[in-house]
Amino acid sequence: MLVTTAVLALAMGALAIPHQQPFDPDLANATPAYIQETDGVDRYDGHEVWRINWSNLSVTSRTALHSVLESAGDIWKATPDVIDVHLPPRVAAFLPSLVPKDAQATKIVPDLQALVNLSLAHPIPGLAGAYAPRSPLTNPPTDLPDGGWNVSTLGTVFHDAFQPLSAMDRFLDTLVKAFPGTLRTFEIGQSAEGRPLRAYTAHRADGKEDAPEVVIISGQHAREWVGPASAIYFLHALLVNLNDDPHGTAAKVLREFTVTVVPTLNPDGIVYSREHSRMWRKNRQDVGGLMCKGESRFTPSGLVCSESYSGQRPFEAPETTAMANYIVNGTADAPRKRMPRAFIDLHSYGQLFMFPYSFSCNVFPPDAENLMEAGIGVAKAIRMIGGPGYQTGQACQSTLRFAGDAADYTYAVGQVRWSYSAELRDTGTYGFMLPPFLIRPTGIDVVAGLSALALFIYNTEIEP
Ligand SMILES: *[C@@H]1O[C@H](CO)[C@@H](O)[C@H](O)[C@H]1NC(C)=O
Ligand SMILES: *[C@@H]1O[C@H](CO)[C@@H](O)[C@H](O)[C@H]1NC(C)=O
Ligand SMILES: *[C@@H]1O[C@H](CO)[C@@H](O)[C@H](O)[C@H]1NC(C)=O
Numbered sequence: 001m002l003v004t005t006a007v008l009a010l011a012m013g014a015l016a017i018p019h020q021q022p023f024d025p026d027l028a029n030a031t032p033a034y035i036q037e038t039d040g041v042d043r044y045d046g047h048e049v050w051r052i053n054w055s056n057l058s059v060t061s062r063t064a065l066h067s068v069l070e071s072a073g074d075i076w077k078a079t080p081d082v083i084d085v086h087l088p089p090r091v092a093a094f095l096p097s098l099v100p101k102d103a104q105a106t107k108i109v110p111d112l113q114a115l116v117n118l119s120l121a122h123p124i125p126g127l128a129g130a131y132a133p134r135s136p137l138t139n140p141p142t143d144l145p146d147g148g149w150n151v152s153t154l155g156t157v158f159h160d161a162f163q164p165l166s167a168m169d170r171f172l173d174t175l176v177k178a179f180p181g182t183l184r185t186f187e188i189g190q191s192a193e194g195r196p197l198r199a200y201t202a203h204r205a206d207g208k209e210d211a212p213e214v215v216i217i218s219g220q221h222a223r224e225w226v227g228p229a230s231a232i233y234f235l236h237a238l239l240v241n242l243n244d245d246p247h248g249t250a251a252k253v254l255r256e257f258t259v260t261v262v263p264t265l266n267p268d269g270i271v272y273s274r275e276h277s278r279m280w281r282k283n284r285q286d287v288g289g290l291m292c293k294g295e296s297r298f299t300p301s302g303l304v305c306s307e308s309y310s311g312q313r314p315f316e317a318p319e320t321t322a323m324a325n326y327i328v329n330g331t332a333d334a335p336r337k338r339m340p341r342a343f344i345d346l347h348s349y350g351q352l353f354m355f356p357y358s359f360s361c362n363v364f365p366p367d368a369e370n371l372m373e374a375g376i377g378v379a380k381a382i383r384m385i386g387g388p389g390y391q392t393g394q395a396c397q398s399t400l401r402f403a404g405d406a407a408d409y410t411y412a413v414g415q416v417r418w419s420y421s422a423e424l425r426d427t428g429t430y431g432f433m434l435p436p437f438l439i440r441p442t443g444i445d446v447v448a449g450l451s452a453l454a455l456f457i458y459n460t461e462i463e464p
């Protein structure tokens, strides 16, 4: 293997770790925050998101612009073609002066708060199709008289809204009870704030013994709400479809594979993004940073704690450590005998399904051709069910992630042959603030895509 473990350990460290910048005393004093807070909840009134097409710039100019934007705002996405950046009003006003003349800047979100409100919308019980502008934080409407969800149908109102962590946990507990023998849950570790890191494993009681494992993770980046929502939809759909059609695709997937989903790998961040700061991305670990625990703020000098910081040391975050340990070692109760066969890391946004490596294009995976072919199959399966276009390719070509990602790690260190990193919907209209009516469609993309991937692996490696 060309890639050293140290480099990839660094890559895995890129998941979600707070930044500790050199402390600048001038920033601590006399800097009015650009984000207005109401009751401890960040507001983004008048914040804008801009897309800059920088395809004509040299790599050097791109790197320079990237670092300017990173300190002036909050980078949402960067590809070789475009960079999307969220800017507070005062910075947005002088954006045009920051953009080189060979690049083109377009405003794609004029008022971020409007989208934040939309992503929190909740259906009004009894009024089909009507949405209340904001949801209750802790007590979302349910469809059973005892305050639970009807998990025997994918039509349950659970999937009508982005749910708080507590509701996701309760829904998943209900699933475990409703599908005994098929679904079980266990913990792979604890978050920095002591929340359990929960995993859910589905496999038919009458399925193949020692079936190869497919691991799906999501929720590392707190603001990417559609990740956990569609990971849960995927798990729910497998179980419901298995019940409804004993000869269908889900039944086959759960006979031939063990499917493990870790839907909320960064529970602390997920709670924080819901309750305090919608744009929160990282975990909530305090690494002794003076300003970064809940205090990531735009200041006249820029964002004090960069949201894309990739960590100072590998495996700093307990969430990352726990995930890596599960991939390599399994659990204390069930030490790993065989590496997982596939690993898929669900993020948003961009509609991409990417294979390693992301940290560099100079290292090509030996079985890139197979990874590409399977990726094309995933995109095609999503199109076949009426979904949108997803692009597939090597991650380094579709995103600019300087430090690498979890799929790099599972591929090289974990020897997980089918390792992918996905960016779910959309392509930038709503970005991280997908409205709730797009949860099911995105979940359906994931069901179609990952089922196709499992069948591809089955057909090429298991029963060729
Ligand atoms: C960016 O600009 C290039 C060159 O003008 C063009 O080919 C490309 O389609 C643009 N990309 C986007 C996402 O608009
Ligand atoms: C890139 O350069 C080409 C050729 O000069 C030009 O037509 C195009 O508009 C440029 N694209 C952007 C995004 O500036
Ligand atoms: C968003 O919701 C808040 C609280 O309900 C409200 O005060 C604000 O006006 C809304 N903003 C927009 C742009 O809809």
Ligand SMILES: *[C@@H]1O[C@H](CO)[C@@H](O)[C@H](O)[C@H]1NC(C)=O
Pocket: 143, 144, 150, 152, 153
């Ligand atoms: C749950 O949903 C199923 C399928 O739509 C329905 O048949 C059943 O009556 C529902 N259960 C309850 C308790 O509402």
Ligand SMILES: *[C@@H]1O[C@H](CO)[C@@H](O)[C@H](O)[C@H]1NC(C)=O
Pocket: 321, 324, 325, 326, 328, 329
């Ligand atoms: C796997 O377990 C060994 C022995 O306990 C430990 O040293 C190693 O760090 C673990 N690997 C990971 C990736 O956590």
Ligand SMILES: [Zn+2]
Pocket: 221, 224, 347, 348
């Ligand atoms: Zn992400």
